[in-house]
Amino acid sequence: MVGKNCFAIASDRRLGVQLQTIATDFQRVFKIHDKLYIGLSGLATDAQTLYQRLVFRHKLYQLREERDMKPETFASLVSAILYERRFGPYFCQPVIAGLGENDEPFICTMDCIGAKELAKDFVVSGTSSESLYGACESMYKPNMEPEELFETVSQALMASVDRDCLAGWGGHVFIVTPTEVQERVVKGRMD
């Protein structure tokens, strides 16, 4: 979700195999560089493989270009990597959030074969995506400061995953501003 010169990216913490919960501290949001984060919902193994491939590509980019990737560029990279596997896809739906030129927030999401969807306000993915659309739409306001953004994102996330048996067990929220990153674990219904 986009705020005033900042963005928030959040996920739940459940690792499960259908009805069975394996762990309640699974990380789904990863840092690419200080101002770029990617959240990967879907199959955990593909999320891990994809994250490793993307970090590799970004490090190579850093070596060649001697700078960090812009979020728009990174989104195109993810899209290309996903479409490479068009007929045997990674079962992941990424959410990409970053601060671009002049620290302008950028967010986008894509499906598992790389169809990009840009938005100005918020993007969602995962098993609770329908609930998340509803919760974010009603709670979102433009130009929220980081503190208010954190509250909004946490409330929207908790409300949505509470209606989804496959998501939940707490929340992991990152608030990224041009100067700092706040990482917080949100306690929700542990069921």
Add this chain to the structure above:
Amino acid sequence: MECVMGVVGRDFAVVAADTSAVQSILVHKTDEDKVMVLDSHKLMGASGEPGDRVQFTEYIQKNLHLYQFRNTIPLSTAATANFTRGELATALRKNPYMVNVILGGYDKDAGASLYYIDYIATLHKIDKGAFGYGSYFCLSLMDKLYHPDMTVEEAVDLIDKCIKEIRLRLVVAPQNFVIKIVDKNGAREYARRDLVGDNASVDAATTVTA
């Protein structure tokens, strides 16, 4: 109906597995060791397709030894877990290994650690975990009774409670189990829990090979 489980305690990790080798309605053997000692300080409990299980665990073990020969230092537990995940992930979309792994190890700097790696290469560092139908009974027992920094006796007691529950409640339950431990002194077999077979005594349902 294979079960593998693991628990981390204070500076040690315990990995336990059933020891039945079953095909359809026939139990081929009741003392099949499914917890492989990878090297001096690592244990890999594996369950799944029997051929894949032996092949995959031996492959990982030999590669660990190769690394140690080449580099004179052993691979850390975390690196071993990631290597194992990498092998499973590479094979996944070609010729998958149907093997679920609980990897336990001890490193001087990191202490004891336990990793959950399922057959589609999902990797997660855990304090307690289990695979198989037995996990439906064990995981909730572990959630209730586990606490950080358990002693060896407490951890093995927890495993024993899980074994008791599996024997009682799982239809076609495996009867015999092996418990292995890894700590700063190394990886070794801690105990067998035999109800049937040559090593099971008539009165006591447990034998300790310490």
